[in-house]
Amino acid sequence: MRTFIGIDLGSTTTKSVLVDENLAVLGRGITNSRSNYDVAARVSKQEAKIAARFTLFRNALGKDAEHLLSDLERNFRLEQFLSALRQLEETCMGYLDHPRFQGTKTALRGSLDAVFRKIEGEAQEIYAPGAARKSDFFRDIAGSRFMNLAEAACREADIPFETMLNIYDKSIIDVESRVDPDETVAVQMKNGLTRSLASAEGVGVDRGEALSALGTVLAIELEETYVVGTGYGRVRLPFPKEHIRSEILCHGLGAHMMFPGTRTVLDIGGQDTKGIQVDENGIVTSFQMNDRCAAGCGRYLGYIADEMKIGLHELGPIAMKATRVPRINSTCTVFAGAELRDRLALGERREDILAGLHRAIMLRAISIISRSGGVTNEFTFTGGVAKNEAAVRELRKLLKENYGDMTINISPDSIYTGALGGANFALRAVLN
């Protein structure tokens, strides 16, 4: 079937959306942007294709398959994890042939083997039903386990931990940069389904029917009819010029597709904040964005989280516990760090300070929006920061203070807005 793909290469994450000829979203994929946009684009595109196969499989089986589907997805991720783990092991072992490991090769081989067998053994548990994972990225999951296990293994074998770490660091990049071909993905899906059918009881789907449906879905060729790249990394892609669209237009169109009534769009990404005005057809009529200073953008929250030694996703929930919102003066990363330490030293509560920081970001965003032409009903908030409940709370307050009551749209898929717009442009490039 003909498919159309939009890839949004953000400074932090790369997102893909795959649509069919009717502009129905079949799949979404996301990965970290790393330092290589080309790889990030390929990984996120493959993820969107995988999600599309799941959608097609769901469509083939009907509503009764929900339970099986979620179980299959879990088992598929387990299969993917095991496959990547095998690749990681092979790559690590490959490094041992280097002459500098001549003396320690056997010991290292033994330790690596022990570590990988252990992670392999844990894999089922990591992907057990209901198990919470801190990240969906292989690097994070495998990496944290490798660190823990390797340290113990090295102590036991009396080899330097640094060496093991070095081998891991070199190997993980290779594995991360590898994108499984469709054939490998098909095998992983089949294996996942076999696991699901063997373990899941009462799935309500006939085993033979499920296997046959998956076979049919896997046989469908997801033809990449047209791919459009957008986002900060777009110019790094080996795409012809006409396959590249500005993220401002993509976000405007994507927001319009999600909420056709929207007229004002705020997108806060990793590196920039954009205020966009669109007309009744999703066409951008005006926009403003931050200049070279990325104060108050997504990355700013990352710095704050680092400064406070907490995870990025914990910022919002902590700020929600604030009892008062102090006025933070700066959205500058450097100044805010200083102001944060200053206030902590004076005994202010962490949650209150964080609430103040969120307000400061939104004040800056409101200023950018007003420069783009102000806010008209309906308003849509997109980008990664839209997932942060404290940011959203401050935005709602400020919008009400400045512009009164209005419809504020935030989609759970808001992070994919730019890629969705890109997919639509891809489709228009062919069908118009």
Add this chain to the structure above:
Amino acid sequence: MSRQEVVKSNSHMVQKEMITRNYDRITGGTAKVSSTFVPGNLNELLMCFDIANNLPEINAIQNAMRKKSGEMIAEAERSGHSEDVCTYVKADIGMMAKGNIAPNGKPFPDPDVLLLSYTGCFTFMKWFELLREQYKCPTVMLHVPYAADGLPTKNMRDYIVKQLKEDVIPVLEKVSGVKFDIDRLREYLRKSAIAENDLVWMLESSKRRPSPVDCYFGGVYYMGPIFTAFRGTDECIEYYRLLRAEIEERIAKGLCAQSPDGDMPEENYRLVVEGPPNWTSFRDFWRMFSEAGAVVVASSYTKVGGVYDYDGFRHDPGHPLESLADYCLGVYTNRNLPTRVDMLARNLVEYEADGLLINSIKSCNSFSAGQLVMMREIEKITGKPGAFIETDLVDPRYFSAANVKNRLESYFQMIDQKRRAGGSAAAAGA
């Protein structure tokens, strides 16, 4: 990003030689030297006293294009000038601190006189206070009233003429030792008007499709002789004749405007640009336009030294001092916001532009204040889309290529969408 040799036309080479000659005269040690500013400068009057004309803004631009302004600005900031101060000023102050070497490699002499006329930019006053402190030379001030109601009045003109007679001319006579001769001034002004006719012809040639010239990136070169030390000279007349002939040839061949890399293959977008260009990344900046096939058909910065096309001003040998007064009063930065809006809106319509682009300069308060309001007004009047980018004059730290490119691409694609839609319904139809 300088991938290849920049393509230069014959007139470009001639101008380069003219500028070199002026620097040689300034640094030669024989002529008296005045420092003065570009907007509304009194070049013909200085010529009456055989005084060489040195323009610190031009020096800052020259240093920026040679990638030297960054270290000069840093030098000025080390000596206490704030980060937010006009970077033309800091490049000049830094240049002085670093030996005051002219682009020809010779040291600038101390000026014999500072001729301060502040047409719309009050930073100029502080700038020359600093120079006066340094050089301890006479400073003559020409106060040009701001045309707050849009049009200069007779009273304003008389006020300037009075200052010319009572303050400016006597000081210049004293500094130079040359007696003022009004007939000599009349002759220079006669020559100015001839060159000004060809300049306006050049500016208006961009009404054609394709436009044979770019009136921003190209325009800042074309305006060089008329706004600096050459207005009123025979070589200025010759320069604009040559330029006109070149453009006529381009028109005859149906060529698009020139870019740093040669002729633009096609003209996709026609823009009007408000605000000065960025000089430190000038060619990279220009390429962002030319690679998209965007040509600037009119710009405000090419009128910062004097406006000739909007209301048909020409220097008038019949009324020499009054004519100088009208010239100073009429420069772009001395006009109020509604006039600037009207000027740009008229440009958008008359030059059949697709939209207005504003390059807002971080360290230029006199240009940047009110630009967003102007953009909204012009959008309302013309129905054409505006866009906003932010860079700086000569501070390389404030040019963010990815950010500027992002906004420009978005703007061009926005124009595409609007065009395709002819409204917008069709574009949304898919």
